[in-house]
Amino acid sequence: MPWKEKLIIALDVSDARHALNIVDMLGDYASVFKVGFELFVSAGPGIVKDINNKGKKVFLDLKFHDIPNTVTKAALAAVRLGVYMFNVHTSGGYDMMKRCSDSVSELCIKENIQKPKIIGVTVLTSLDNSALKNELFISHGIKTHVRHLSLLAQKAGLDGVVASPHEISMIKQHCGKDFLVVTPGIRPSWVAPDDQKRTTTPKEALKSGADYIVMGRGILKQEDPIKALELISLEMLTA
Numbered sequence: 251m252p253w254k255e256k257l258i259i260a261l262d263v264s265d266a267r268h269a270l271n272i273v274d275m276l277g278d279y280a281s282v283f284k285v286g287f288e289l290f291v292s293a294g295p296g297i298v299k300d301i302n303n304k305g306k307k308v309f310l311d312l313k314f315h316d317i318p319n320t321v322t323k324a325a326l327a328a329v330r331l332g333v334y335m336f337n338v339h340t341s342g343g344y345d346m347m348k349r350c351s352d353s354v355s356e357l358c359i360k361e362n363i364q365k366p367k368i369i370g371v372t373v374l375t376s377l378d379n380s381a382l383k384n385e386l387f388i389s390h391g392i393k394t395h396v397r398h399l400s401l402l403a404q405k406a407g408l409d410g411v412v413a414s415p416h417e418i419s420m421i422k423q424h425c426g427k428d429f430l431v432v433t434p435g436i437r438p439s440w441v442a443p444d445d446q447k448r449t450t451t452p453k454e455a456l457k458s459g460a461d462y463i464v465m466g467r468g469i470l471k472q473e474d475p476i477k478a479l480e481l482i483s484l485e486m487l488t489a
């Protein structure tokens with residue numbers, strides 16, 4: 251698959267017009283655009299249809315994390331919006347993920363809808379081992395925790411997980427090559443990590459086996475986003 255098919259651009263802006271201008275400007279470089287909290291809360295659910303109407307797919311990154319009934323109802327609403335992919339927090343537990351996955355499958359069969367990919371968030375890329383241990387009191391380390399949550403998500407019927415590029419090969423080793431890994435925390439060498447703790451370059455992430463790389467500030471906060479994408483493209487030619 252060409253790398254542009256694996257790129258998801260994070261539309262982390264607060265205005266629908268701005269987001270749609272970015273889709274127009276960068277549409278040649280990506281087929282999937284991510285709608286997260288900022289855009290969804292400010293622009294409303296209609297933004298998903300607006301992006302779809304431009305021929306682009308939407309990853310709805312709302313990281314549902316609640317009791318099984320609540321998450322499942324939100325997931326069914328996301329399916330009806332026409333999203334290509336959405337996510338839930340794996341730490342919401344097995345029952346939540348399983349009920350969500352089963353209900354989405356049932357709805358898609360019943361209403362003949364293309365089933366979106368359901369992705370479980372493992373450990374946020376803004377966390378490192380020290381935060382996991384000292385703040386969350388999880389002392390077995392990020393790799394072990396991500397492995398456990400990935401296997402749990404797979405058992406519950408999810409299509410894949412969100413994890414950092416550092417865990418991709420470990421997840422593929424334990425869950426198999428078809429279990430999707432979506433990786434944020436992507437930084438070209440010339441971009442600062444900002445609040446991200448577990449990062450690599452786009453090239454390294456793809457080499458490790460990422461199915462999708464999510465990029466926001468590494469493109470959108472650059473003076474010339476198209477030039478940034480061209481530079482990343484050049485780097486990819488040697489991936």
Ligand SMILES: O=c1ccn([C@@H]2O[C@H](COP(=O)(O)O)[C@@H](O)[C@H]2O)c(=O)[nH]1
Nearest residue numbers: 260286374375434435464465466467468
């Ligand atoms: O663990 C996670 C889960 C989600 N994200 C989201 O990805 C993008 C990354 O943006 P950058 O500007 O490229 O850092 C952002 O929308 C996050 O909400 C993540 O970073 N880490």
